[in-house]
Amino acid sequence: MTGKTTLTFALMDAPFESARSTTALRLLDIAAARGFDISVFAYEGAVMQTFALQRPHANTVHGRSAEEENHFLPKDAIAALFDAAKRHGGSLDWVNCGLCVDERGAGEAIAGVRRGTPADFWKMAEASHNTLVIPTRD
């Protein structure tokens, strides 16, 4: 472990379903702004956070177009996190659990995301100053 701060996060929540996902992205954004090296292991439904085929949609009930609806897409926020981490002198290493990806047919992830196993989470935690596990519960 080097002197530079490295933090690992484990995520388990699927996108669009839990406030925990929003809080997780806020935490990652803060860590990126501080120039930390960040490792993320996405497990179970969390592998959908980086699914490249997420699409914005209109809201016909409220009569709004897709543009007016300005739908939040986690994949875009995470793509911005990769840029933010780099811009501030840090890095973001995002690993999706491979079996979780296969189960969900979520192989098409945004650029920068790699496929791994829970062993990667162990390696990340070993190489980090600290680790936060964000479990699935509301």
Added chain:
Amino acid sequence: MTNYLLIESRDGIDARDSGGFCCELATVLSRRGDRVAVFAVQNGVLSLRAGAHAPGLTKLMFAGVSVQADLFSLRERGIPVDGLAHGVVPSELGTVIDCLADGWRVIWH
């Protein structure tokens, strides 16, 4: 002495399914001589309103546990800072990152 930050994201700081975490664990650790803080986020801030029925909060304060409320979660729910129970400290989420970087044991129940 070990530093612990316990994150509570659900309403009912002393409810049976979450209070075992926030109140009992925090209290036990504090009595053992560890430094303990509870950081409430999302619906976890609801129990921290002045006047809310949350005997667990008193228990935490009595045990010397620092209780903090995420400012963003407060704003989302229309809870003013001066509407918090006495002793609760409004804080930025960056507190969690600071604690992680400083080697605190951070546990999200």
